[in-house]
Amino acid sequence: MVMPFYALMISKPNSRVTRNLMESKLLWLILGVLYIVAAYLSLNSEDVVRAILNAFTQQQGGNTAVSAAAAAGTSAEPFISRCLTLFSNFMSTPETACASWLHLISLDVFLARGVFLDAMEWGTPCRHSVLLCCMFGPLGVLAHAFTRYAHRTIDSMFA
Incomplete structure (x- = not known):
């Protein structure tokens, strides 16, 4: 679901459509609703209830001294x-x-969106950082910070 957004940020970063989509709250609304549904289903799953009951009702086998201490x-x-x-x-x-x-997915696309919007504001290249956000989240933010610093340093040298 989020791949079209990444594709636009990477392939058409200067497009008005891309910028409007990234500034929109629609993606967050969709991801939020999906996350609420998934969390609800997760918390109401029989497997989850069984996991909770098993973790806190089973006896720790083996050492009786440890069981007594517990x-x-x-x-x-x-x-x-x-x-x-x-x-x-x-x-x-x-x-x-x-x-x-x-x-x-929500965290990674949120980070990519932040990188993208910051890059558009400062005129910094961001394709590599957005791609890294897609795969490794925080590494994309780190790459963007380095790129932004290097870009500003180089710009100030030639200004």
């Missing part, structure tokens, strides 16, 4: 282990995987 509340290790188990089980459900994917 029962007494003197060790955080069993709690941390249960939280990690919960997270692992939670992320293995299709509904949560979908919600997580939407979360990552």
Whole structure:
């Protein structure tokens, strides 16, 4: 769904259509609604409820001293282990995987949009940074910061 936006930012960065789309709130509305639906489905999934129940109701096997310490509340290790188990089980459900994917896509396109709009304001090249945002999110922002600094430095040398 977000690939056409990336395609426009990379192939036609100076187009008025691209700038209008990136300044629009439509993409955020669509991604927000999709994320709310995915989060709702994820939190109401039987697999997620089962994962929560299993993580906090199962006994930690093996060492009875550790179990006794956990029962007494003197060790955080069993709690941390249960939280990690919960997270692992939670992320293995299709509904949560979908919600997580939407979360990552939203973050990356939000970063790319910020890079794009900043580049348009400062007249900085941004195609490489937007492409990096598409694949690696924060690395695109870092590349844009470096490009913006280098572009301003070079411009000031020849001004």
